Amino acid sequence: MNDVVLYAVLSLAAIGVAAAIILYFIATKFKVIEDPRIDEVEEALPSANCGGCGFAGCRAFAEATVKQGSEKNNLEGLNCPVGGNEVMAQVASILGLEVEEKEPLIAVIRCNGGKINSPSKVSFEGATSCSFAHSLFTGEGGCPFGCLGLGDCEAACDFDAIHINPERGLPEVNNKCVACGACVEACPRDIIELRPKGRKEKRIFVSCINKEKGAVARKNCTVACIGCSACFKVCEFDAITMKDNLAYIDPFKCKLCRKCVEVCPTNAIHEINFPPRKKKDGDKKTPAKTLAVKHPEKKKEVVVEKVNLTEKVKQEEKPAEKKTDTKKPGPDSVEKDKKTDE
Amino acid sequence: MLKTFKLGGVHPAENKLSKDSPIEVLPVPKRVAVPVGQHLGAPAIPLVKKGDTVKVGQLIAKSGGFISANVHSPVSGKVFKLDNVIDASGYRRQAVIIDVDGDEWEDSIDRSPEIKKEIVLDQKSIINRLNEMGIVGLGGATFPSHVKLMVPDGKKAEVLIINGVECEPYLTSDHRLMLERGEEVLIGTKILMKGLGVNKAMIGIENNKPDVIKHMTDLAKDFDGIEVYALKVKYPQGAEKQLIKALINREVPSGKLPIEVGAVVNNAGTAFAVYEAVQKNKPLIERVVTLTGKSVKKPSNFQVRVGTPVSELVEAAGGLPEDTGKVIGGGPMMGKALYSLDVPVVKGTSGILIMPDEESHRGETGNCIRCGKCITVCPMGLEPWLLEKVVMHKDFARAEKERIMDCIECGSCHYTCPANRQLLDYLRLGKGTVAKIMRTRKK
Numbered sequence: 001m002n003d004v005v006l007y008a009v010l011s012l013a014a015i016g017v018a019a020a021i022i023l024y025f026i027a028t029k030f031k032v033i034e035d036p037r038i039d040e041v042e043e044a045l046p047s048a049n050c051g052g053c054g055f056a057g058c059r060a061f062a063e064a065t066v067k068q069g070s071e072k073n074n075l076e077g078l079n080c081p082v083g084g085n086e087v088m089a090q091v092a093s094i095l096g097l098e099v100e101e102k103e104p105l106i107a108v109i110r111c112n113g114g115k116i117n118s119p120s121k122v123s124f125e126g127a128t129s130c131s132f133a134h135s136l137f138t139g140e141g142g143c144p145f146g147c148l149g150l151g152d153c154e155a156a157c158d159f160d161a162i163h164i165n166p167e168r169g170l171p172e173v174n175n176k177c178v179a180c181g182a183c184v185e186a187c188p189r190d191i192i193e194l195r196p197k198g199r200k201e202k203r204i205f206v207s208c209i210n211k212e213k214g215a216v217a218r219k220n221c222t223v224a225c226i227g228c229s230a231c232f233k234v235c236e237f238d239a240i241t242m243k244d245n246l247a248y249i250d251p252f253k254c255k256l257c258r259k260c261v262e263v264c265p266t267n268a269i270h271e272i273n274f275p276p277r278k279k280k281d282g283d284k285k286t287p288a289k290t291l292a293v294k295h296p297e298k299k300k301e302v303v304v305e306k307v308n309l310t311e312k313v314k315q316e317e318k319p320a321e322k323k324t325d326t327k328k329p330g331p332d333s334v335e336k337d338k339k340t341d342e
Numbered sequence: 343m344l345k346t347f348k349l350g351g352v353h354p355a356e357n358k359l360s361k362d363s364p365i366e367v368l369p370v371p372k373r374v375a376v377p378v379g380q381h382l383g384a385p386a387i388p389l390v391k392k393g394d395t396v397k398v399g400q401l402i403a404k405s406g407g408f409i410s411a412n413v414h415s416p417v418s419g420k421v422f423k424l425d426n427v428i429d430a431s432g433y434r435r436q437a438v439i440i441d442v443d444g445d446e447w448e449d450s451i452d453r454s455p456e457i458k459k460e461i462v463l464d465q466k467s468i469i470n471r472l473n474e475m476g477i478v479g480l481g482g483a484t485f486p487s488h489v490k491l492m493v494p495d496g497k498k499a500e501v502l503i504i505n506g507v508e509c510e511p512y513l514t515s516d517h518r519l520m521l522e523r524g525e526e527v528l529i530g531t532k533i534l535m536k537g538l539g540v541n542k543a544m545i546g547i548e549n550n551k552p553d554v555i556k557h558m559t560d561l562a563k564d565f566d567g568i569e570v571y572a573l574k575v576k577y578p579q580g581a582e583k584q585l586i587k588a589l590i591n592r593e594v595p596s597g598k599l600p601i602e603v604g605a606v607v608n609n610a611g612t613a614f615a616v617y618e619a620v621q622k623n624k625p626l627i628e629r630v631v632t633l634t635g636k637s638v639k640k641p642s643n644f645q646v647r648v649g650t651p652v653s654e655l656v657e658a659a660g661g662l663p664e665d666t667g668k669v670i671g672g673g674p675m676m677g678k679a680l681y682s683l684d685v686p687v688v689k690g691t692s693g694i695l696i697m698p699d700e701e702s703h704r705g706e707t708g709n710c711i712r713c714g715k716c717i718t719v720c721p722m723g724l725e726p727w728l729l730e731k732v733v734m735h736k737d738f739a740r741a742e743k744e745r746i747m748d749c750i751e752c753g754s755c756h757y758t759c760p761a762n763r764q765l766l767d768y769l770r771l772g773k774g775t776v777a778k779i780m781r782t783r784k785k
Contacts, residue, residue, distance in 0.1 A: 122682075126704070127767035127768055129734075135770070136678070136770075137431040
């Protein structure tokens with residue numbers, strides 16, 4: 001009996017040793033030599049695996065940085081938006097490289113229609129998916145560019161940073177946003193844009209992307225951008241461009257002076273994190289009317305012709321315009337767009 | 343034993359409320375909006391501009407590509423403007439808006455009521471004529487008919503199948519057309535046979551239309567090569583792949599067209615339009631549209647000019663009922679709710695269904711419990727519960743692998759699901775997204 005036990009133990013031991021030897025040789029032969037820096041870089045990353053960098057997870061980003069660092073000696077085009085400048089600086093120091101500081105970005109919702117400003121004309125029952133609703137119809141409010149409010153952006157966010165406000169029917173971004181870009185991808189109407197957070201977190205943007213003519217846009221939403229160009233005319237920093245009946249503010253040129261916010265007749269331009277301003281005498285609409293009266297010739301050229309010509313005209317007229325900046329209430333002028341007021 | 347397709351199918355209530363209402367010619371409205379994209383493929387390119395005078399049947403927009411169709415004016419009058427006009431979805435598409443003045447027709451159109459039986463044109467001329475006259479499939483898909491007759495190299499057409507099934511509940515436009523203009527439909531069938539180069543045609547009609555089956559069978563005796571078949575009542579018998587399986591017992595392979603098994607399918611309404619185009623030189627400018635619903639005062643079948651706002655049909659049928667919940671373009675299974683009543687009738691509008699509010703709401707959605715009912719009813723042998731799941735998770739590669747492109751959007755799964763899951767919605771979304779992905783792949 002003892003012999004059986006002895007033989008059993010010995011044969012098991014022999015199998016164990018044989019297995020160990022085979023495994024050792026296989027391990028040595030098939031060993032993958034990895035740069036140890038990949039592990040180091042991965043340590044420094046936030047481990048959110050959100051894909052905001054454009055790679056399949058933090059490990060893949062770490063591999064890409066080490067690869068590019070060794071091959072091209074720079075980290076151009078590689079950025080972890082979640083970690084931000086702090087993390088990128090760490091990654092750069094691990095690899096012995098320099099990396100440019102980037103302006104921190106945040107998601108911005110370029111629509112202010114929703115339930116309140118773009119009231120429902122029909123009611124929707126169906127899959128709770130913005131992509132689906134977009135392919136089916138314009139949306140309850142009727143604007144083909146407007147937010148559908150069904151929450152694809154909220155579902156896509158890994159950071160609890162964007163939520164649909166049920167009263168407004170629009171998404172709202174909080175300061176947990178790390179600008180990973182998931183909601184931008186998810187929105188079927190490209191309403192969300194990653195814009196710089198701005199100096200002291202102040203930012204100004206046009207909260208509308210409707211490209212229809214002003215009268216048509218206004219029928220569906222009271223705060224649509226109607227392409228009147230009032231903001232374009234008042235901007236002294238060339239930050240605003242007009243294209244397809246829509247104004248766009250370049251965040252890198254905008255100096256946050258807020259003149260455009262004041263003149264917008266539909267309140268389509270939003271200012272975020274500014275202290276409330278003192279109320280001025282007179283209607284908000286007055287400045288826009290005054291401008292029209294003061295420069296009737298310019299109005300004709302700018303509004304009727306196409307964008308590139310508009311830019312050219314603006315550049316030519318720039319020096320003369322700056323001096324006449326006083327806004328006095330003028331006589332009632334009939335503007336084309338005003339006629340569409342309900 | 344009646345012929346039928348084997349896999350899946352459901353039996354929704356037929357509700358053919360308007361089947362005994364003869365076709366009524368709707369008076370021409372005061373203004374029409376004729377969209378330039380009423381067909382599958384590229385929208386047509388407008389040829390007229392603001393202020394132009396047009397006659398009925400005049401070409402107002404030219405085909406925009408190989409898969410495209412001509413658009414003709416349905417009225418005589420003056421072009422008010424070219425503008426973007428809302429369609430069923432609320433999105434705006436380019437249309438020619440015409441203020442109507444009188445009812446003057448192009449001289450080239452034969453308006454005499456006599457039925458012309460002799461087919462003078464040869465095969466090639468038939469195909470050209472269908473192209474010129476803007477004939478598209480009137481079953482709902484609006485595929486340009488002349489393209490369907492052009493059999494690709496390597497394939498051979500053996501039989502023409504005429505779809506007189508009309509399996510959608512409520513819709514009766516093909517029913518009335520075959521009953522009242524049966525001879526024209528058969529002549530149109532002969533023309534299509536000649537255009538396709540076949541000498542055999544099979545007309546499939548669902549067994550819930552015994553009057554039509556009898557009438558067409560009697561008339562078909564005078565036509566060589568055309569046979570009428572009664573089919574078992576089961577939705578979606580009118581879907582072309584199911585119709586082919588029932589009539590000639592062949593299955594169209596996944597991802598391929600009916601020509602692969604030697605068949606070409608055309609709707610009965612299309613056959614009628616083909617008759618008018620070839621024998622009377624009349625372009626596609628009007629069609630029969632059913633206006634129906636449980637609360638509608640007079641469920642009717644109207645002969646309507648394209649571009650007429652839906653509101654005109656509603657008025658003619660006794661006005662919009664008090665309890666209206668939804669107005670659907672098409673039938674209750676596959677149709678889509680209209681955004682407003684100002685939407686114009688287009689070539690593909692087969693019916694308008696006014697659904698009372700109490701029937702218009704979806705039930706509360708529950709969890710999928712893998713009961714398998716959707717799989718049982720799917721006529722294409724798919725797994726709708728799985729396709730819904732993968733589309734919700736945006737796994738479109740998996741959706742393609744699981745043959746989402748084979749889905750015919752019949753709605754049987756959505757109709758059956760005991761948990762009220764939004765199956766058809768996600769299937770349509772998935773198909774659209776996968777189609778986009780496939781288009782961007784390098785060939």
